[in-house]
Each structure stands twice: as C-alpha cells, then as structure tokens.
Amino acid sequence: MATGQKKIFGIVLAGGEGKRLMPLTADRAKPAVPFAGQYRLIDFAISNLVNSGLQQIVALTQYKSHSLDRHMSQTWRLPAMLGSYVSSVPAQQRRGKHWFSGSADAIFQSLNLIHDEKPDIVVVVGADHVYRMDFSQMIEEHIASGRGATVAAIRQPKSMSTSFGVIDVDPEDPTRIREFLEKPETCEGLPDSPNEILASMGNYVFDADKLVEAVTRDAADETSKHDMGGDIIPAFVRDGDCGVYDFINNDVPGSTPRDRDYWRDVGTIDSFFDAHMDLIQTMPIFNLYNERWPIMSQALNSPPAKFVRDARGSTGTMIDSIISLGSVISGSHVERSVLGPWTQVHSGALVVDSITFDRVSIEPGAQVRRAILDKNVIVREGASIGIDPEHDRARGFTVTASGITVVPKNGIVEA
Ligand code: ADQ
Known part of the structure; x- marks a missing residue:
C-alpha cells in the first residue's frame, strides 16, 4: 500500500497465550478463539488491515498455533499476482534456541521479514480485539507528525488501568505522549473526565527504520521484558518521539452512530460473553452487516441452517x-x-x-x-x-x- 507513496507492512502479534480466557485457550491460541459463530478473533485485526489497503501482512504466531495457522492458510488469500499476501509465520528460533520471550522479541526474531520487504512504515496490531478501524487514517496522521511511533488510543474506565497501557499527553501538544505507564496499579484520571483514562489499544504505527532500531536495542537489554507496551513504546516516549492517535477521530465507511467507536478487549470470559451479546439486538451495538467495511472469514462449505x-x-x-x-x-x-x-x-x-x-x-x-x-x-x-x-x-x-x-x-x- 502506498499512503503518499510510502510502502506499508502489517504485523499482527498473534502469539499470546490468553490465560484469562481459559479453558477456551486450553487447546488454541487466543487469536484463534471462535467469535460470533463463523469468525476467529484474528479475523477482526486482519479484516481491518486489508480494508485499510495493506497488502503485505504477517501474523507472528507461537503458542498452540496449529489451529490458528490452519485457519490463516485456509482463510486469508490475497492475490499473489499483485504481490499481496497474508501469511502466518510461526516462531522459528532464528536468533538462538529460545521462543519469543515477549511481543517485541517476536518482532526482533522476525526482522528478516522487514528486511525482505523494505517498508517505510510498519503497522503493528494485536489480534484479540473486536472493532473496526481504518488504519490509513492513523498512518496519514503518523506521517504528518514526523514522529517515529504513534499509538492508537481510546478512553476507558479508570478502574481498568491495570489492563492497559495508560497514556498521558503533553498539555502543550496533545498529539504527543508525555508519559506511558504499562498496566499501572494506580494512575490519574483525565483532566476533563477523572473517572476515565486514555488507554493504548495495542495498535501502533512506526517508521520502519526506527522500529528496527528500537527492537534491536531492546534485544540487547537484559533488564527488558521485551514487550511492546512495557518496553518499546516507553522508550519512544522517553525520546520524545511518540505520538497518539485518538480512535474517536477514526471514521470507518458504513459505521452506524452506535458502533462508530466500538472497541472491545475480549481478554476475559465475561468480556468475551458481553461482546457476543452486543451483536444480537435489532440495532446491534456492533454491526456485522456493514458491507463497506466487511469483517471477513473462512467461507464455510456447509448447508444452510x-x-x-x-x-x-x-x-x-x-x-x-x-x-x-x-x-x-x-x-x-x-x-x-x-x-x-x-x-x-x-x-x-x-x-x-x-x-x-x-x-x-x-x-x-x-x-x-x-x-x-x-x-x-x-x-x-x-x-x-x-x-x-x-x-x-x-x-x-x-x-x-x-x-x-x-x-x-x-x-x-x-x-
Ligand atoms: P496485552 O494485550 O495485555 O496489552 P500482550 O499480552 O503482550 O499485551 O498481547 C498483545 C498482543 O501481542 C496480543 O495480540 C498477543 O496475542 C500478542 N503477543 C503476546 N505475547 C506474544 C509473543 N510472545 N509473541 C507474539 N505475539 C505475542 C497490550 C498492550 C497494552 C494495551 C493493550 C490493549 O501492551 O499497552 O493497552 O494491549 O488491549
């Protein structure tokens, strides 16, 4: 994809265990957990990237990845003739005899993919959220900002700060992150809404060379947990080189006023259950019938219900x-x-x-x-x-x- 002639590469982090979804993740990776009958969780992230115009996308997999890898290969086929692909890349121990020790290590161990494609921009997203997002709008803001990294953000209840990266913006320049705390026990609420925080959605846009440099530096740091939210983003913030993209400004074609800002982290059984209940009203809170921004999945060869x-x-x-x-x-x-x-x-x-x-x-x-x-x-x-x-x-x-x-x-x- 070229936004202003830039070459964009997509990485989906799909190696997480999803312990809080047990027993649904006893035998499959969290991104492979079924959702809404015919989808798998990862289909939301990949549909968003494909609908945003990305044409080279990899999903980095590791934990119990068999059903995820099979789903990926059976479902996601972009026209190879145009140089397009969505592929699943399992951990391969290219950097020594250890698996991915964290999401940043997953990228470090997969740098060969970035070196092969030589993109200008890399979009890194999680694989376990239900939402619609047009990443091309975030990429445009990232490029215009001139910063090395941009984090997508959404308001969440302050009581959930322990589940999210919490963003504090520079009051002088609200497009810049001044402080980033990964899953803090306590934190300040927003000045205009004390019971809310600005949470990272776990979706990032990077200048490719800056991302390569950051994960390479991180790999050599023995005190690091090699985590995107815990280590890489705070490093960009310390360098004054990290912007924020407010999801409220994202305007996805065909969204309804009800589901325009819909984003759910379905990391627990209760949130997974509640997100299903958001689908079933006459005017659903999340609308699966938006043909202008389709959530795609495997075409089942099955008889009708x-x-x-x-x-x-x-x-x-x-x-x-x-x-x-x-x-x-x-x-x-x-x-x-x-x-x-x-x-x-x-x-x-x-x-x-x-x-x-x-x-x-x-x-x-x-x-x-x-x-x-x-x-x-x-x-x-x-x-x-x-x-x-x-x-x-x-x-x-x-x-x-x-x-x-x-x-x-x-x-x-x-x-
Ligand atoms: P979490 O979702 O708790 O927080 P994490 O468990 O690292 O962070 O998962 C992020 C993504 O990376 C998931 O899609 C997961 O599958 C994947 N992942 C985790 N470990 C991996 C590994 N070793 N190899 C490959 N993939 C891996 C993150 C951010 C927070 C942010 C929330 C939003 O760290 O700052 O607020 O997402 O939900």
Whole structure:
C-alpha cells in the first residue's frame, strides 16, 4: 500500500497465550478463539488491515498455533499476482534456541521479514480485539507528525488501568505522549473526565527504520521484558518521539452512530460473553452487516441452517440470536444466543443467553442458560448447564464471577 507513496507492512502479534480466557485457550491460541459463530478473533485485526489497503501482512504466531495457522492458510488469500499476501509465520528460533520471550522479541526474531520487504512504515496490531478501524487514517496522521511511533488510543474506565497501557499527553501538544505507564496499579484520571483514562489499544504505527532500531536495542537489554507496551513504546516516549492517535477521530465507511467507536478487549470470559451479546439486538451495538467495511472469514462449505418441527409437531424457534451454517433447531427454542456452525438443538431443548462453538449437540429436553459451550460439546438428554452455578462448579466446570459457565472442548454434560 502506498499512503503518499510510502510502502506499508502489517504485523499482527498473534502469539499470546490468553490465560484469562481459559479453558477456551486450553487447546488454541487466543487469536484463534471462535467469535460470533463463523469468525476467529484474528479475523477482526486482519479484516481491518486489508480494508485499510495493506497488502503485505504477517501474523507472528507461537503458542498452540496449529489451529490458528490452519485457519490463516485456509482463510486469508490475497492475490499473489499483485504481490499481496497474508501469511502466518510461526516462531522459528532464528536468533538462538529460545521462543519469543515477549511481543517485541517476536518482532526482533522476525526482522528478516522487514528486511525482505523494505517498508517505510510498519503497522503493528494485536489480534484479540473486536472493532473496526481504518488504519490509513492513523498512518496519514503518523506521517504528518514526523514522529517515529504513534499509538492508537481510546478512553476507558479508570478502574481498568491495570489492563492497559495508560497514556498521558503533553498539555502543550496533545498529539504527543508525555508519559506511558504499562498496566499501572494506580494512575490519574483525565483532566476533563477523572473517572476515565486514555488507554493504548495495542495498535501502533512506526517508521520502519526506527522500529528496527528500537527492537534491536531492546534485544540487547537484559533488564527488558521485551514487550511492546512495557518496553518499546516507553522508550519512544522517553525520546520524545511518540505520538497518539485518538480512535474517536477514526471514521470507518458504513459505521452506524452506535458502533462508530466500538472497541472491545475480549481478554476475559465475561468480556468475551458481553461482546457476543452486543451483536444480537435489532440495532446491534456492533454491526456485522456493514458491507463497506466487511469483517471477513473462512467461507464455510456447509448447508444452510434450518428450523423444523420435531416428530411430535413442536416447532423449532429462535429469536434475538445469531445462527451459523449447518445448524439445525428442531422442536426446541433458542433465545439471545449465538450458535456456531453445525450446532444441533434437539426436541424440547431450551438455549437462552448462551454461546456455542462448532459442532455442539444439545440433546432432547436439555436446558442451557448463560453458558459457553466449546467445540464438540454434548449436553446429554435432560441435562442442564448454567442454571445452578454452584452445581456447575462442583461438577468441575469453570464459572465466572458473573455466573457464566464454560464447558471445555469435547466436554460432555451428563444429566
Ligand atoms: P496485552 O494485550 O495485555 O496489552 P500482550 O499480552 O503482550 O499485551 O498481547 C498483545 C498482543 O501481542 C496480543 O495480540 C498477543 O496475542 C500478542 N503477543 C503476546 N505475547 C506474544 C509473543 N510472545 N509473541 C507474539 N505475539 C505475542 C497490550 C498492550 C497494552 C494495551 C493493550 C490493549 O501492551 O499497552 O493497552 O494491549 O488491549
């Protein structure tokens, strides 16, 4: 891509473990966790980069990356004829016998990719957020600023400062970051809104040569944790060379007034659940139907979903919900739920306020409420899940503080 004739390269950091999403990340990397039925989390970051016009994009993977690498190779194919690609690059120990020790080390160990492409600008993004963003607008601001690095930022509640990089801007020049604290225990609120902070979205734009220099210097520093948010961005800030891009100014084609500023870190089970519930209203808080900025994913070769009467003539009904291809709702009722591909809901079953991944089977008369059912889960005939959190905990299932029960991949819920 050329913004003002600049060559732009995209790096998606996709090697994180996602411990707080356990057990959904027991067997897959966090960016490979399914979202909204047919997507994987990484599809949001890559769709945003592709829609922004980037044509060379790599995803750096490491932790349990098999299903992520397979998803990437099956899903993301840009026209090679134009020199375009999206590829998944697993950790390769090119710099000695150790895996990526942090997100900055992931870039350091992958510098060969930057040397090969010789870009002017590198866009580095996380892989586990649900949002729409036009990066070309941020890149333009970055180039105009003349600074080496720019961090995308959004207002968040001050109580969440321990989850984010917290940005303090220069009052004389609000486009420059004066101080950057990575996940501080305490911090000041914003002058015009004391209960809010300006949080880093974990998305950065760099001048390529400055990024190469920064991660190379960082690699030689034995006191560093080799983390983009903890080490690299603070180093740019110390040099007075770091700008901020306010996400509120990002104007994505086709956005609705409701979802214009939508950005969710889905790093915990509760936030993951809540982001699904943002999809299912008539006027959703996050709109998946924006054709001018499509969120793309694998084209499933599956039959359409169907809703049918069971043998006794009871109808299969579903309301305020999303259903994926291959699913069958037979003589049962589904409400305020998001069902993944090939979900079967059998006669007399009830599914409310829940999420299923692919190939879940809910057998006759079973009841599912406030639950997340991972791939291949079976809820046996007459069984219930998510109705009594204490009972679910006693059966060994993960139950969050807000009462969401998670059944892990291949789990069976017995009656
Ligand atoms: P976190 O998301 O907590 O904070 P981190 O765990 O480093 O930071 O994850 C950032 C991205 O890097 C994720 O996409 C993750 O998958 C990836 N990643 C992590 N370790 C990696 C490794 N060893 N190799 C490759 N990829 C790796 C970050 C910033 C904060 C910011 C929040 C916004 O550090 O400043 O506020 O994102 O959510």
